[in-house]
Amino acid sequence: MIQVNGIQKAYQQTTVLKEIEFSVCKGEFFGIIGPNGSGKSTLLKMISGVIPYDVGEIVIQDKPLRKYARKELAQILAVLEQEGLPPVGFRVREVMEMGRFPFQNWLGEEAEDATALIDEIIEMLGLSALEDRTLDQLSGGEKQRVALGKALVQKPKLLLLDEPTTYLDIGYQIQLMDIVKGWQKTTGVTVVAVLHDLNLASLYCDRILMLHKGKQVQVGGPREIMTSSLIEDVYGTRPIVMEHPVHQLPQIFLKSEMGK
Ligand code: ADP
Numbered sequence: 001m002i003q004v005n006g007i008q009k010a011y012q013q014t015t016v017l018k019e020i021e022f023s024v025c026k027g028e029f030f031g032i033i034g035p036n037g038s039g040k041s042t043l044l045k046m047i048s049g050v051i052p053y054d055v056g057e058i059v060i061q062d063k064p065l066r067k068y069a070r071k072e073l074a075q076i077l078a079v080l081e082q083e084g085l086p087p088v089g090f091r092v093r094e095v096m097e098m099g100r101f102p103f104q105n106w107l108g109e110e111a112e113d114a115t116a117l118i119d120e121i122i123e124m125l126g127l128s129a130l131e132d133r134t135l136d137q138l139s140g141g142e143k144q145r146v147a148l149g150k151a152l153v154q155k156p157k158l159l160l161l162d163e164p165t166t167y168l169d170i171g172y173q174i175q176l177m178d179i180v181k182g183w184q185k186t187t188g189v190t191v192v193a194v195l196h197d198l199n200l201a202s203l204y205c206d207r208i209l210m211l212h213k214g215k216q217v218q219v220g221g222p223r224e225i226m227t228s229s230l231i232e233d234v235y236g237t238r239p240i241v242m243e244h245p246v247h248q249l250p251q252i253f254l255k256s257e258m259g260k
């Protein structure tokens with residue numbers, strides 16, 4: 001689905017990503033983790049075509065990214081960004097309708113009526129009672145679900161998420177991740193998610209790319225990535241890694257140097 005071949009990127013004179021090389025399979029749930037400033041958002045923005053890369057190539061569905069027209073790309077991929085919502089004042093349903101923009105002609109008309117699809121997604125996200133509210137009348141968790149809804153109504157083949165659970169409490173974190181996973185199971189969408197929470201990354205991702213100071217440390221399944229030594233090398237703190245009692249996946253426990 002995606003091939004990232006030897007990507008390098010500098011802002012002004014500073015290299016922020018180099019020698020990035022991995023591929024994402026169709027239908028995969030692929031995670032990107034790494035400390036603050038390691039280049040995760042930059043990488044995701046390059047995959048979504050928002051910013052150019054200096055060296056290398058990104059190929060999406062066997063076609064180099066630079067050969068895509070903007071609208072053509074928008075018909076394939078959708079992005080959930082931290083600040084991805086339109087200014088306040090828009091209503092929930094209006095925001096969802098904006099997600100259909102890539103499929104409309106210049107008159108704002110669509111070949112197929114998307115109303116049923118939008119209804120279905122509003123229902124799935126538990127936003128039915130809120131659909132006439134404006135964005136400023138929503139909580140953080142509700143807003144994040146609206147942002148996800150706007151991405152899902154595009155029916156993307158590729159869904160890109162940048163720290164979708166930041167600022168959400170644990171209930172909403174799991175709810176949002178489960179919605180994405182459920183949507184992935186029914187539609188087969190490929191998901192690439194930047195996640196700052198290592199435990200969530202381990203629970204939801206098939207494979208994970210770990211970045212450190214703009215370099216690719218490793219790509220692998222949760223068991224390969226979630227080791228105390230690798231995490232210590234990258235994050236500078238050595239956690240205890242144990243298997244999740246229900247999901248049989250590695251989870252980390254942070255360890256204080258001070259004791260209690
Ligand atoms: P992450 O998402 O992992 O926290 P980013 O991709 O946002 O990291 O940033 C990687 C590095 O690039 C950081 O050092 C950041 O300061 C720098 N950076 C990000 N965006 C810009 C920009 N528009 N101009 C200059 N430097 C930037």
Ligand code: MG
Pocket residue numbers: 040041042
């Ligand atoms: Mg970021």
